[in-house]
Amino acid sequence: MMEWTDRHCRRFLRLISARALLYTEMITANALIFGDAERLLAFDRAEHPVALQLGGSEPEALAQAARLGEAAGYDEINLNVGCPSDRVRSGRFGACLMAEPERVGASIAAMIDAVGVPVTVKCRIGIDEQDVEQDLNRFIDVVAAAGCGTFVVHARKAWLKGLSPKANRDVPPLDYERVYRLKESHPELEIIINGGIETLEQCKDHLNHVDGVMLGRAAYHDSYLLAGVDEQIFGDGRPGPSRAQILQNFLVYAESELAKGEPLHHLTRHILGLFKGQPGARAYRRLLSQGACGPSDIEPLARAFEAMSADAPQIAAAE
Numbered sequence: 001m002m003e004w005t006d007r008h009c010r011r012f013l014r015l016i017s018a019r020a021l022l023y024t025e026m027i028t029a030n031a032l033i034f035g036d037a038e039r040l041l042a043f044d045r046a047e048h049p050v051a052l053q054l055g056g057s058e059p060e061a062l063a064q065a066a067r068l069g070e071a072a073g074y075d076e077i078n079l080n081v082g083c084p085s086d087r088v089r090s091g092r093f094g095a096c097l098m099a100e101p102e103r104v105g106a107s108i109a110a111m112i113d114a115v116g117v118p119v120t121v122k123c124r125i126g127i128d129e130q131d132v133e134q135d136l137n138r139f140i141d142v143v144a145a146a147g148c149g150t151f152v153v154h155a156r157k158a159w160l161k162g163l164s165p166k167a168n169r170d171v172p173p174l175d176y177e178r179v180y181r182l183k184e185s186h187p188e189l190e191i192i193i194n195g196g197i198e199t200l201e202q203c204k205d206h207l208n209h210v211d212g213v214m215l216g217r218a219a220y221h222d223s224y225l226l227a228g229v230d231e232q233i234f235g236d237g238r239p240g241p242s243r244a245q246i247l248q249n250f251l252v253y254a255e256s257e258l259a260k261g262e263p264l265h266h267l268t269r270h271i272l273g274l275f276k277g278q279p280g281a282r283a284y285r286r287l288l289s290q291g292a293c294g295p296s297d298i299e300p301l302a303r304a305f306e307a308m309s310a311d312a313p314q315i316a317a318a319e
Helices: 005-016 028-033 036-043 057-071 086-090 095-099 101-114 133-146 176-185 200-206 219-220 224-234 243-259 264-270 282-291 300-306
Strands: 020-030 050-055 078-079 119-127 150-158 190-194 212-214
Touching: 005 133, 005 224, 005 282, 020 028, 028 036, 028 057, 036 057, 050 057, 057 101, 078 095, 078 101, 095 101, 095 119, 095 219, 101 119, 101 133, 101 212, 119 133, 133 150, 133 176, 150 176, 176 190, 176 200, 190 300, 200 224, 219 224, 243 264, 243 300, 264 282, 282 300
Parallel strands: 020 050, 050 078, 078 119, 119 150, 150 190, 190 212
Antiparallel strands: none
16 A cells, blocks of 8 residues: 555554565555665565565566565565546556556566566556456456466455545445455355455454455554464464564664654554554654654654553564
8 A cells, every 4th residue: 555555554454464475555666667676675684485476467567576575675566557547547557457468467477587586466446447357357368478476356346537546445345346346256266355444353254255354444554454364264273462562672762763763653653553452542642743743862752652552561573
């Protein structure tokens, strides 16, 4: 999610689940080729497994960007063909490319030839007036023939004409059954469902029909949702960490980042939802929000930890 799942967000989420596959923000191929690739691709080794999500429409540029991602250590390269934002559309990438399956196929083929890690696609069930049966099948068939074996499918159309990017997240109706039918008609493909999924129970229900589930805003705004993933979805057999454990371990990470000059608000903005629905959650968010406006030191985070874990045992910090 652009401007959300940066490296600090991913490092925080990894403290909650050891098994969930994390995705970067969408980064354009040209930004990597002509910009500061080292900064854009930077991530903590503790984030693994982590996928690099790219945006673009030129096969050669995407292949070059994919090579940069693989060299940086990413476990997967994902091409985003689902983002409906105006900025993305004007650059001829994102959801508008669902109208150009051959171009997407050529891009995927070039990326697969360029790297040894898996190359995947994230898409919608269609755009605008497309037929969600015939047009989606054609898109999947063309891109799969180019070598893509995994599709993350947001179970909504993207209406590029008439709806804002924000409205495209909620207004087009969800059609999970269409994604299920896609899996039924393409059993050889890995189909991962996305869109409007908010609980682990819903994840389990979807997994009766598809191969995987992607969580987006639900996992960001209510991050402790991921604490049950390793046990309930991956069957690891042990409960996830407590909120107090997560926050204390994040303190260790935050101290190291602040020492490098990273602004405090770059860190705290991602952890506001950790105590969602818990007693004291409002005071916790206030402490972090107010503290982020002051000097970039660890004190606001330490105060928030003390406020939310007064009765919790001391927890050993992460490595």
